Amino acid sequence: MVTGTPQGRHRLRTPLALFLVTLALLASLVLSTAFGAESLSPATVLDVLVGRVTGGPAADLAYDTIVWQLRVPRALLAALVGAGLALAGAGMQTLVRNPLADPYLLGVSSGASVGATAVITSGLFAGAGALALSGGALVGALGAAVLVFVVATAQGGLTPLRLVLTGTVLGSAFSAIASYLVFRSPDPAAAQSVLFWLLGSLAGADWHQLAMPAITVGAVAAALLAGSGWLDALATGSDTAASLGVPVRAVRITLFVLLAILVGVLVAVSGGIGFVGLVVPHAARLLVGARHRVLLPASALCGALFLLWVDVVTRILVRPTEIPLSVVSGLVGAPAFLVLLGRRRYRFGGNG
């Protein structure tokens, strides 16, 4: 089903591509819950899910707990975070007009790591547990975003190059602060917990954790889609966009704020997960092209699918321990995408 123009347009027809990825995602959501420290057969999983959804006779209680209380919320969280990171990556690449941009470009993740590290090393909120960690990360992330915004605006506006430079420089500064906090911490285990948090994890996901990322990802996705035509114009350059009647300044500021909130919430929930936001948007462009109207949904679906399976691998590769998500997303993802991208002499969204 490749459209057959003589120019060799190797895109799937867009609705078909979106349909297939959605189908794969739904199937994966069910299948992935079979994997973990305890392997279950797909039939058992289906029993539990059917029982839960239809309100029929409950399946074996142990299986019910594993599938419904542990793995389903975790699979949903993985899909949400993956979708959110891919959306954020696509948005960021448009905002700074740079194919190498990833969701953490604005210093948001380093800011979050300062917040999280402060919580871990100070031990101030030890009683509050994971909630304090997420809270610290969120505060740090949003604080960093505000700082990048203020500095970039004061120095002449949210132009792509200025954002990249300001975000990168302030990001390094935040990383340094986080390192310093670890260094002077008396607790020898602090370094390890900080490292583990930075590399991302979905362990301990439960149903209550889903609401905030679900609302954020949903709201930001809706807002980005509502402005997809303007984002297309912005991606071709600010003069062109302005001459097409797009309020460039307002769109950039809105995009910045949306991305900062989205990435801040995602980092707070799952730590820093590398690679997804950088490369999934490129894979989605290969699939459906560069128009945001289809690129954004395709990115979100591919990101969800990708992180879902990455999370499965983290659970089963070194049983019964779990490895951090970034380790797997990097190890599995990089070679796979190099092959995928190299095959078409793909030019990474920019003018190679």
Added chain:
Amino acid sequence: MTVHLLAEGLACSVGQRVILRDVELDIAEGETVGIVGPNGCGKSTLLRILAGIRAPSAGRVLLDGVPLHRLGARRRARKVALVGQEQDLPSDLLAGELVALGLTPYRSPWSGGGSHERAAVAAALAEVDLADHVDRPVDRLSGGERRRVLLARGLVQETPLLLLDEPTNHLDVRHQLHLMHLVRRLDRTVVVALHDLALATTTCDRVLVLHEGRALSLAPPREALTPDVVNAVFGVDATPIRHPVTGDTHLLITPLRPEDMP
């Protein structure tokens, strides 16, 4: 679909540096006006001010008497289109999708392309001689094809005033003439920045020479580009020569001699 363009006392400066001062323009409906001048003389800045995407530090632009810089962005984009020098385009965009961006001022920011849009895009691409390139990714286009696709993006915007910044860059000589012929034929008011003096002379109704931020008078090409003006502005010697076939007067540029080199 043309418009009368009047610019009064336009000035522009960045910090201490004055880019434009006291530029006056009165361009009739349907006229094709060329702007020439050496690099850095303010051509692009003037076009961006005329396009309404940069505010002048003094003066105003009137389209049929309506102040351009008071219009909302969307209404302005239905009056003026600027085709700039955009070099790096998103490579996965198809030529047809790029041209369809010209319809942005006419649709809501969330809507996609309908079938009437496809017709408009196809028509615009046909005008620039690229009808069969709708589905070609922009990164597979040659430099010249890219310029023409960008022009089609401006055409599809359906504005009475069309501003073109060096539209003939990267074009071979046949496509330069073809493009300027197409621009002249348009039922629109066109202002075009050009590097090629011969092209400006043969294809524009009137020519504006910009020199160090000041505009010399807007005049028919042969009055605007006299050998004296060319020498003063560009620092080269030019001799008017009658074309043996067409009988038109052309400027023949004398090559620089070694002793003229700095």
